[in-house]
Amino acid sequence: MSKSLKAIRQEIDNINDSILEMLNKRTELIKEITDLKDQNGSEYFDPERETEMMKKVLSKNSGPLYNELIREVFSAIFSTSLKFMGISRQKKLLVSSSSNACFKSINEMFGLGNNEPVIIAGPCAVETPEYLETIAKHLRDKNIRFIRAGAYKPRSSPYDFQGLKENGLKILQDVSKRYGLFSITEVVDTRDVNLVTQYVDILQIGARNMQNFELLKEVGKTNHPVLLKRGISATIQELMLAAEYIALKGNNKIILCERGIRTYETKTRNTLDISSIPIIKKETHLPIVADISHSLGRKDIVNNIAKAVLAAGADGIMVEVHPIPELALSDSKQQLNLSEFDDMLDFIKR
Amino acid sequence: MSKSLKAIRQEIDNINDSILEMLNKRTELIKEITDLKDQNGSEYFDPERETEMMKKVLSKNSGPLYNELIREVFSAIFSTSLKFMGISRQKKLLVSSSSNACFKSINEMFGLGNNEPVIIAGPCAVETPEYLETIAKHLRDKNIRFIRAGAYKPRSSPYDFQGLKENGLKILQDVSKRYGLFSITEVVDTRDVNLVTQYVDILQIGARNMQNFELLKEVGKTNHPVLLKRGISATIQELMLAAEYIALKGNNKIILCERGIRTYETKTRNTLDISSIPIIKKETHLPIVADISHSLGRKDIVNNIAKAVLAAGADGIMVEVHPIPELALSDSKQQLNLSEFDDMLDFIKR
Amino acid sequence: MSKSLKAIRQEIDNINDSILEMLNKRTELIKEITDLKDQNGSEYFDPERETEMMKKVLSKNSGPLYNELIREVFSAIFSTSLKFMGISRQKKLLVSSSSNACFKSINEMFGLGNNEPVIIAGPCAVETPEYLETIAKHLRDKNIRFIRAGAYKPRSSPYDFQGLKENGLKILQDVSKRYGLFSITEVVDTRDVNLVTQYVDILQIGARNMQNFELLKEVGKTNHPVLLKRGISATIQELMLAAEYIALKGNNKIILCERGIRTYETKTRNTLDISSIPIIKKETHLPIVADISHSLGRKDIVNNIAKAVLAAGADGIMVEVHPIPELALSDSKQQLNLSEFDDMLDFIKR
Amino acid sequence: MSKSLKAIRQEIDNINDSILEMLNKRTELIKEITDLKDQNGSEYFDPERETEMMKKVLSKNSGPLYNELIREVFSAIFSTSLKFMGISRQKKLLVSSSSNACFKSINEMFGLGNNEPVIIAGPCAVETPEYLETIAKHLRDKNIRFIRAGAYKPRSSPYDFQGLKENGLKILQDVSKRYGLFSITEVVDTRDVNLVTQYVDILQIGARNMQNFELLKEVGKTNHPVLLKRGISATIQELMLAAEYIALKGNNKIILCERGIRTYETKTRNTLDISSIPIIKKETHLPIVADISHSLGRKDIVNNIAKAVLAAGADGIMVEVHPIPELALSDSKQQLNLSEFDDMLDFIKR
Structure with a gap:
């Protein structure tokens, strides 16, 4: 039974x-x-x-x-x-918050002496020395410490402006030195890493190259701080794993950068994933900044989003500034002019 | 020790x-x-x-x-x-392939006597009786058994053409009866379900209403076959669960419809998720068709995609056909004219 | 020549x-x-x-x-x-910022006497009267004016908890009246609109129903404030057009709600589109709040994101609060307990 | 007046x-x-x-x-x-169908003497010579002409198997030569292009490197056929522009490869965008194949999707085959065993 x-x-x-x-x-x-x-x-x-x-x-x-x-x-x-x-x-992971690996804060990387959020500003690309000088002077006058400008411009179309290459690096070095600014520029080929490190202070890995692992390893071998942008459809986890490739080569100066992900929404160029900021702060040791201009692709809401990103806990923001955005050779719609940039500085301090 | x-x-x-x-x-x-x-x-x-x-x-x-x-x-x-x-x-789930629940094939629903893929064709919306008659006659001459046409048109903008409502139903009923076609039209409000069942043979639940659960329950209570479209960003699992809402009310005549999902790609209106077809065939008992026109939003590749969808195992396809697409009140770019429709029929038979 | x-x-x-x-x-x-x-x-x-x-x-x-x-x-x-x-x-569009149509601010809708951001809090669903009472008392003690709780719960699976329906409405009405709170609950069927308006102060249209146009028209006919959530893959433009359906019926008390969009990222339930907030503020007359809990699906970063959302210009935030989140019948992982809620209030004031 | x-x-x-x-x-x-x-x-x-x-x-x-x-x-x-x-x-664009530039068909690249769709098969990675030999023998016996196997494996995590590198190339060359197969392998670094061309017949650019423009230019300088995979969230237009980078360097042997795009759907690894196939055929001169295994990440629906892809007009398919998929060092779930591969061949011929 x-x-x-x-x-x-x-x-x-x-x-x-x-x-x-x-x-x-x-x-x-x-x-x-x-x-x-x-x-x-x-x-x-x-x-x-x-x-x-x-x-x-x-x-x-x-x-x-x-x-x-x-x-x-x-x-x-x-x-x-x-x-x-x-x-x-x-x-x-070395980069995870539970690891004992020692990563530098932005403050420690550059001896800034305070922990205020950093502002990285500059034109999309190095164009003329005059433009860059105008911007650099303006940044120095506003106590901004970082200037960005691309010399190698990876562009979807081979027919778009591709950057001034080594000439651009020279202009950037000259101007940033004279105005006491830390310079940041993108590197796009393993073979260029050594050259670029001779000219600039921070190596940028662009969104398209976030999973160009050979390039990550190569910048990992340098002593230069690396700003690593999140790929256009990378998960946060993949961003962390990409940083791990750099860290494994011994480089402990890594700055992550949220720059928006590709979605169906068309009112912005990409969708800034603001949640990634506190998640990265919680799950890793690494500083993170947000590239406002590339996320949005428009400038009328830069002020609000810059403020939001800092409220979310970001270590800094990156924005594109150009003396005459209408004449810029790339991304002209999203670059702030100098007066709009000043407005933004005021706005985020309020 | x-x-x-x-x-x-x-x-x-x-x-x-x-x-x-x-x-x-x-x-x-x-x-x-x-x-x-x-x-x-x-x-x-x-x-x-x-x-x-x-x-x-x-x-x-x-x-x-x-x-x-x-x-x-x-x-x-x-x-x-x-x-x-x-x-x-x-x-x-009742609708899963491991369940014992009994669901009808399209053949069984309509007594078609063979298992060939069905073709559901017709204009986006009921407009004039003349247009619909032209199409119906053409379909009958081509041995097509199903005519589709919207009387209630859910449109993103309230300023777009919203359909002829009950008048549209009457035109559709009259024409489909006279030409011996099974008619299919969308229902958008729980309060309309009874009315619509009096005029047409198949109730369509549109993509926007896939998770309008009260509407699903209401059509589940009828004896009418229901064509349930996948939501614009619904997972396959959510589509199955939506069908379950209908099945739980006792309706065993459910046809699923893949109609593309929203992605960042702009060369098509939506991205037809062809993998959903064999997955649905494997994981459920339900027939599935693909709405080619709404997925693509263009007509120059309808032939290839129609053929691909059938090769993937779909039980049928749905396409929009209009005597003069240029004059259609909605979706004019994706509707085939009669001769393009004939081409497609030839192409998929090759 | x-x-x-x-x-x-x-x-x-x-x-x-x-x-x-x-x-x-x-x-x-x-x-x-x-x-x-x-x-x-x-x-x-x-x-x-x-x-x-x-x-x-x-x-x-x-x-x-x-x-x-x-x-x-x-x-x-x-x-x-x-x-x-x-x-x-x-x-x-009536709702656009260039129109002359007159829409009420949240302040004007409820006579709040100030323009501070509002906080809408409460459990995912009405469960027991005791739970709701505990929350309501806590909210009142913290000077929060809005309580949310679902009586009709649209759920992807028919086997998940579907809400207490009219009984839930009664509990919500009783508790909110006794503690002087404005109540908000979701309505999911055109046939329920009249009933729900008798019990609560604000009608919520959930994300799944953002393009349930018949429901939009029906709440548009009432005098109740309507909180309209953005669909899980709706564009900002579609959200504005959905609001237009309500506005066209004469209702000028519309609150939009950003609640995250569906992307491939898995560390959050949805991706909160923070840029939508300043865009809506710029392009329409309507107030907008953000539903932090549903966007994130996790609670460890609620504080940061709440602060960011307000910095971006939102008129308020919505969060889920439950006395014992572990025992909640739905969304237990994302609901704050009372002490976590207090932390959040402190954090956003800093 | x-x-x-x-x-x-x-x-x-x-x-x-x-x-x-x-x-x-x-x-x-x-x-x-x-x-x-x-x-x-x-x-x-x-x-x-x-x-x-x-x-x-x-x-x-x-x-x-x-x-x-x-x-x-x-x-x-x-x-x-x-x-x-x-x-x-x-x-x-040179690669566009309206251009006069002359691109080779797959048939012309390899002197195949017919225009039947090609099948490219092989393991995810080169592992042991024995495994590869088993596969190569099987392919030859089935009259398949192309073998794929990765020697450089770009992996999201640095802790995953990274490939046998030059040793892998040697094994692949040896085996493919002996069995009269055309070999295809991925190249991931500009500095490796020369080396890889010495060992294999076709250079593959992986999805992660679709916009690694320096790498595109470098393979563009070779005379080797290049198989260019669509990036995980690249538009069709961006894929065409990436091919243009190769074409501009003088290489007219380019094969595009659809391999699925990243969406929110989780029942497949990626969403195969079948519409891209007829669109590419229509808008360019280039051949296109589809990588079924990487798109799907599962093998139970490979047969249906392979058939669908060919029905849509693809010039070929790519599938992963392994003698003992359970023991594969990567992608074990999506690799077919030899008997499943034979089933697929039968199925697509029906």
């Missing part, structure tokens, strides 16, 4: 209790391993050991539960062990 | 084995319950029992593993039990 | 000048019409007249420029005329 | 007629220029001349129509002139 539903359920409850007991015993053992590893400094997470345990378990399984379901349960068990040890697989 | 890493790992392996044993014993008990339930026809999945088991387990937990991690492992265990019984939470 | 390139170019320049002259003459005439229309109060934009002009022009075209290209040029001409008159096609 | 509305409208009609006349005269002159340019072979589209004309017009504008509106009308006029000459700005 078959057992009653109630009786079977009681047996299941008992088994649940036994499993509970096993899980806690297992956790005690995990703790012992953790202690051992702490003593000899080895890594907690050992994927090979995990694979080996899984194989052993599956090899002993005689059913009725299928291997594929057994695997699901043990994956959960292994995962909770890792979490118990305080390290999930992804938290193992 | 502390144990060696190897010794601890051996102990963990032993515990893994014990857990394995428990999981299989537990599964034996699950089988017994399944048998019992089969005898008395009750439902396998019992969320209350699951909640109760979880509570019991957690109440007995004395650590060191935290409750939140214990919960993760037991969720995995409960989930594998369900899968073992052949019912995952989502497979429990 | 053929003319030189230079000579032909000179002729083209001359024609350009003539066209320029014609355009300015045409504009003088447009000004006269504008003045006439101002005198008798008629609408500037007259689509029939435009269609008629286009027909006339095309009928007279004898080439060599094709009709389709002629049409492009004249479309541009007609469009600039409209812009010159200060009304583009879309600016014609 | 002011004129009547009717009178003013009559005057506007007259001006419209004059503008029409001017436009047609202007077009006659454009034709003369076209003839001249045909004689001396110069380029029709001359952006400098356009800029110069616009400046002249604006400099003469004395209102009342604002410069910005004048600019809109003349932009439309200039644009129609270009279209009249049969070249829109984008149609100027």
